[in-house]
Amino acid sequence: VLGKKLFGLLMKQTFYGQFVAGEDTVRIAPVIDRMRSFGVKSILDYSVEEDITQEEAEEREMDSCVSHASIEEEEANIAGMSAKGDKEFAEEIQRYQPHKEFGDRRVGVTGARTFFYQGEATCERNTDIFLKCIETVATTTHTTGFAAIKLTALGRPQLLLQLSEVIARARQYHQEVTGVKGPVIEGNTDPGTFEQGLKEAGVEVEKPAVQNWLDNMTYDKQGLINMFDWGGLLDINVLLQDMFKVPNLQTGRMEPLISALTDEEEEQFKNMLRRMHTVFQRAKELDIRVMVDAEQTYFQPAISRLTLEMMKKYNTEKAIVFNTYQCYLKEAHRNLVDDLEQANRQDFFFGAKLVRGAYMEQERSRAESLMYADPINENFEATSLMYHKCLNECMHRIKEMMRQGETKVNIS
Numbered sequence: 001v002l003g004k005k006l007f008g009l010l011m012k013q014t015f016y017g018q019f020v021a022g023e024d025t026v027r028i029a030p031v032i033d034r035m036r037s038f039g040v041k042s043i044l045d046y047s048v049e050e051d052i053t054q055e056e057a058e059e060r061e062m063d064s065c066v067s068h069a070s071i072e073e074e075e076a077n078i079a080g081m082s083a084k085g086d087k088e089f090a091e092e093i094q095r096y097q098p099h100k101e102f103g104d105r106r107v108g109v110t111g112a113r114t115f116f117y118q119g120e121a122t123c124e125r126n127t128d129i130f131l132k133c134i135e136t137v138a139t140t141t142h143t144t145g146f147a148a149i150k151l152t153a154l155g156r157p158q159l160l161l162q163l164s165e166v167i168a169r170a171r172q173y174h175q176e177v178t179g180v181k182g183p184v185i186e187g188n189t190d191p192g193t194f195e196q197g198l199k200e201a202g203v204e205v206e207k208p209a210v211q212n213w214l215d216n217m218t219y220d221k222q223g224l225i226n227m228f229d230w231g232g233l234l235d236i237n238v239l240l241q242d243m244f245k246v247p248n249l250q251t252g253r254m255e256p257l258i259s260a261l262t263d264e265e266e267e268q269f270k271n272m273l274r275r276m277h278t279v280f281q282r283a284k285e286l287d288i289r290v291m292v293d294a295e296q297t298y299f300q301p302a303i304s305r306l307t308l309e310m311m312k313k314y315n316t317e318k319a320i321v322f323n324t325y326q327c328y329l330k331e332a333h334r335n336l337v338d339d340l341e342q343a344n345r346q347d348f349f350f351g352a353k354l355v356r357g358a359y360m361e362q363e364r365s366r367a368e369s370l371m372y373a374d375p376i377n378e379n380f381e382a383t384s385l386m387y388h389k390c391l392n393e394c395m396h397r398i399k400e401m402m403r404q405g406e407t408k409v410n411i412s
Contacts, residue, residue, distance in 0.1 A: 133149075138287070173246055311351065
């Protein structure tokens, strides 16, 4: 009705001007300078979104979230554990299964960019865009700003689902061996105690393969941090199926906790890791901080785990890599504390971005439909309390570290 030029002018003076800094480096510079004059730093986030139908989104999501590996039998009994025997565990595993009904991840989301997998070439283009954002932050903010990225833009989302599933299975495996429920790091399990638990389950721990696995678990004087050497995951030559093996609690054989993957899918995971390294290495070279955005809860365990390992590699001198914590989640504080604990015990700088969250309606609807526990806080007040609880936790840690002369926790 208004015509292209008049419509464009109207948008720039209203909605576009309010929410978008500019089309390119030149146009965003005055906006960044103006905010800096008020003491406000900038986060550069690439927010262009492809216009596709809901049907197209669902098809792309299902195609990219279902493995093409052939599975000879139902994986109801992984490494001697039965998902059917533990209702809570079975419900958690259900969360990490793809469902077409929720294939369009844009539904109910207005404050977050959504990426749909369209092949490795598109992921390479997304990587180039993130690199340009980092370089733009360096030139326009004089290294005081941030860049933001999403891991679903850098690889096949199926791999994030499967890694999240592995984390859940590892918790259950640790529980069955030790009797301790919850994240592995919270148990502070002594490696000798863990080995004794395997013996009592009938596993021949003297076998070279089992001993090698036990020797490569991540632990310190306080106990186990992780059942696997997740740092080895950053080695792009390591196969996922080989890395996530544990002794079967019934047969003693080393078996993978991860669902079957094709050779192509293993290669796609290596590509995702390579792209992450490329982004964070460039950020470190330019002294720019990068925030890894939080996404849906069925992706988030993998996203947080990969981000924490990248922190361990790139946050050796200062916080370059930041993880995002969604405070509308019931587990937000627990997840934050566990990650702070790992950073402290493994001696790397910790970066956290605290947000309320962007996927509430979608998360609640999915949990109800698939019959697993609603991960979202009951109401706005509970979310605000969680936000302040997380913020206070970080501030307390910073205060304690300042007394010791070094601060290794950074929040935004």
